[in-house]
Amino acid sequence: MIAVALTSLIAFLLYLLTEWRGRKRQEGEPPLIKGWIPYIGKALEFGRDAHKFLTSYKEKYGDIFTVRIAGKYMTFIMDPVLYPNVIKHGRQLDFHEFSDQVAPVTFGYPPIRSAKFPGMDEEIQKSYRLLQGENLSSLTENMMGNLQLLFRQDYLGEEGEWRTGDMYRFCNQVMFEATFMTMYGKPTHSTRHAGMAALREKFEKFDAMFPLLIAQIPISLLGATKAIRDDLIHFFLPEKMSAWCGSSRFIQRRTEVFEQYDLLGDLDKAAHHFAILWASVGNTVPATFWATYYLATHPDALAAVRGELDRVLQLEGWESGPPPNITLTLEQLDSLLYLGSAISESLRLSSASMNIRVAQEDFTLRLERGRSITVRKGDVIALYPQSVHMDPDIFQDPEVYKFDRFVEDGREKTDFYKHGQKLKYYRMPFGSGSTKCPGRYFAVNEMKQFLSLLLLYFDVEVLEGQKKVALDSSRAGLGVLLPASEVRFRYRPRQP
Ligand code: HEM
Numbered sequence: 397m398i399a400v401a402l403t404s405l406i407a408f409l410l411y412l413l414t415e416w417r418g419r420k421r422q423e424g425e426p427p428l429i430k431g432w433i434p435y436i437g438k439a440l441e442f443g444r445d446a447h448k449f450l451t452s453y454k455e456k457y458g459d460i461f462t463v464r465i466a467g468k469y470m471t472f473i474m475d476p477v478l479y480p481n482v483i484k485h486g487r488q489l490d491f492h493e494f495s496d497q498v499a500p501v502t503f504g505y506p507p508i509r510s511a512k513f514p515g516m517d518e519e520i521q522k523s524y525r526l527l528q529g530e531n532l533s534s535l536t537e538n539m540m541g542n543l544q545l546l547f548r549q550d551y552l553g554e555e556g557e558w559r560t561g562d563m564y565r566f567c568n569q570v571m572f573e574a575t576f577m578t579m580y581g582k583p584t585h586s587t588r589h590a591g592m593a594a595l596r597e598k599f600e601k602f603d604a605m606f607p608l609l610i611a612q613i614p615i616s617l618l619g620a621t622k623a624i625r626d627d628l629i630h631f632f633l634p635e636k637m638s639a640w641c642g643s644s645r646f647i648q649r650r651t652e653v654f655e656q657y658d659l660l661g662d663l664d665k666a667a668h669h670f671a672i673l674w675a676s677v678g679n680t681v682p683a684t685f686w687a688t689y690y691l692a693t694h695p696d697a698l699a700a701v702r703g704e705l706d707r708v709l710q711l712e713g714w715e716s717g718p719p720p721n722i723t724l725t726l727e728q729l730d731s732l733l734y735l736g737s738a739i740s741e742s743l744r745l746s747s748a749s750m751n752i753r754v755a756q757e758d759f760t761l762r763l764e765r766g767r768s769i770t771v772r773k774g775d776v777i778a779l780y781p782q783s784v785h786m787d788p789d790i791f792q793d794p795e796v797y798k799f800d801r802f803v804e805d806g807r808e809k810t811d812f813y814k815h816g817q818k819l820k821y822y823r824m825p826f827g828s829g830s831t832k833c834p835g836r837y838f839a840v841n842e843m844k845q846f847l848s849l850l851l852l853y854f855d856v857e858v859l860e861g862q863k864k865v866a867l868d869s870s871r872a873g874l875g876v877l878l879p880a881s882e883v884r885f886r887y888r889p890r891q892p
Contacts, residue, residue, distance in 0.1 A: 419469065424760070424770035426471055427457040430464045437464030446748065446872040447782050450474065454783070460769060466611065470776040471769070476784045477814055479821040481763050482753065482777055483829040488761075489753035489777060491831040492517075502609040503674065504625055505667035512659045519653040524834035526646040533726055535578060535644055536841045542574040543842075543849055544722060545587065552853055556889050560859065563692070563883040567685040571846060572596045575677050578842075580632075580669070581643035589640075595631055598624050603678060607871055625670075632669035634662050647672070679747075680839050682876040683825075684846055686742040689865060689883060690797045691847065692858050697738055697799035702851045704734045709852075716892050722852065729844050737802035737809075739843050740823060743876070744785045745797060747825035750873040751779040780873075781824035790814055790822055825876065855891055859884040 421428040431437040442449050442465055450472060453461055459475040473482055482489065492509075500507050508517045527535070547570065553559070573592050583589055605621045615622045630636075637643075637651070647669070654665040691698045706714075708728050730736075755771045762768045771777065786794045790812050791801070802809050802823075812822040826833035833839070850856065868880040 419464075421462075422770065424768070425772075426460040426462050426769050428462045428464075428469075429453065429457070436466060439466040443872070445869055446750075446780065447786065447869075450780055450783055462775070468776050469772070469774075470778045471771065472778050472780060474780070474783055475814070476787075476790070476819050476821055477817050478763050479779055479828070481761065482779060483751075483821070485753070485761065488756050488759045488771075490756050491753055491829065493754040493756075494752045494776070495831075498610055498612065499671065501612065501615075502606070503667050503671035504615075504629060505664045505671065506660070513657050516653065516657060520650070523646060523649045523653065526644070526649055527835045527838050531645050532837055532841070535646075535838050536726060536729070536845070537723075538642070538644070539574060539578045539838075539842050540723065540845050542577045543570065543845055546570050546574055547849055547853055549588075551887070552889060556891065558886045558888045560884060560886045563689060563858070563885045564682075564685050564879055565882070566885075567688055567846075568596065568600075568681050569593075571681050571684050571842070572599070572677050574846075575680060575842065576673065579644050579647055579672065579676055580637065581640040581647075584639055584641050591631075595628070598628050599673070599677070602628060603674070606674075606678070607874060610874060628673075629663060629666045629670050632666035632673075634665060637669070676835060679875040680842065682746065682878050683739075683743055683839070684843050685879060686746040686876070687739050687843055687847060688850065688856075689858075689879070690742045690745075690799070691738060691851075692856050692885060694797060694799060697797075698851070698856075700799065701732075701735045701738055701847070704732055705848050705851060708732065717890075722849065724845065724848060726841070729841055732844055732848070733803055733806070733808065734800060735844055735847060736840070738799040739840060739847075740802045741797060741799055743825040744791070744801075744823060746867060747785070747876045748780075748782040748867075748869070748872045749825065749827060749875045751781065751824070751828050751831075753777045779824075779828065781821075781828075782872075784819075784822060784824065787814070790819065851890075853890060854887040855889075856885060856887045859886060 419428065419430070429438060431441075433440075438449070442463070453463070453472075454474045459478070460471065460473055462469050462471045464470075473479065496507065496509055506512070508520065525531075550569070551559075551566075573588070573596070576589070576592070576595075589595075601624050602621065605618050608618060609615060609621075615625065634651075643651075650668065650672070651665075654660050654668060691701060708724070708731060709722075753776070755773055755775045755777065757773050759771055760768050761771050761777070784790060788794050812819050821828060826836040826839075862884060863881075865883055866880040867877040869877060871877055
């Protein structure tokens, strides 16, 4: 009994000593919030509701403060007027250090920036260009073909009866498979891959553990997650992929790059391809759901977006009923202003990705009007765009969905203000600066295509008597949030 009491006392004294000798705020540094739990600091509160947490600390400590979160000291810059000072700060603030540490452990491949794989990091970065520019049209064209194939084969019945379903599941089934086929191609002798439903279900299970993996919880502690990840990786083994045809230039180039490294095993190569599957559907599926949900629950928005789409197709000679083969060129997709705004608005309401940079040395971060803060080597500088997206000074009634918020005088609205200053960064679902999502143009196009086909092929209605769907904040900081519950809806072939 005495031994237990003594041990507890010593442990308590050690804790006090560590905390007393631990980090203290120094001259020039922002206010420091450590929390009372050693190492963990404020991680639990942050994890519960990051947006609420940061808003309340902003009220208390101002626009810049440092918080201890799971052993890291993170300095949050809350005022978007200051964002350009962080985003442009190249030399002392590294963009890739954090993802280089976390991604290999999460997806199961060896670290990229290593003497074993000279030049691979640069080649991988270069491959991202193949998601944009002239490759965007072939990606977009293939996606349209794949979406039409799936809608026709799985959903577009002959008879005009209403069919009911779960909206997230519907968006997930279509976008997951269509994106997969667009990225990785199809089996040589078939129009669709076998085992897609099982792959998607495993992916969902892995995705549910994603926040814990990013938090560096060892995969061995996460039950069946390791076995599930192994199955997902095996789907992309080189001998399987070599039997597929029509993959994107992006995936072809990455396959060529991996071939150049003898020390990269088949499973490692497969794990890299699996990571791209996560990047290409992990956010796009929930983003597509929110865009669909908001349109389906706002008839005025749905009518405006559909009217705009009909007008674009009428210019091509279309009159009514689903045309047999719908093509929408990149220019036509770009011209869908209200659809683009509706997608931006649903991303504003649902995206919660954190932008992270790691300080490479002790330095002074110069902000505006002579203001500056001192930053320590190894500290993280974080931007949390959800706070901007939900700022009532920038977006009037930020909780309200306004499908045309980003349209003004017949063009895209780009002027948003804070303290009377025009903002450079006001809408950031895709990150910022040099790590900005390389798939962003493709992502917006595929969402536009999905919604265009949905509105051309179907009438869609949310079933009555359901609560407004809330955001599930377990992925806060990591991308587009999932809905906290399913939505029952019904659809039928579009009536004239
Ligand atoms: C709505 C859909 C999407 C959202 C919201 C989204 C968002 C993001 C964000 C926030 C980042 C991190 C940026 C940063 O660190 O600052 C990112 C990175 C990335 N995204 Fe996306 N993304 C989407 C769709 C896609 C698609 C469709 C693809 C590919 C086909 C893709 C490929 C990537 C890749 C490869 C990276 C890593 C880039 C790097 O390491 O430098 N994303 N995305």
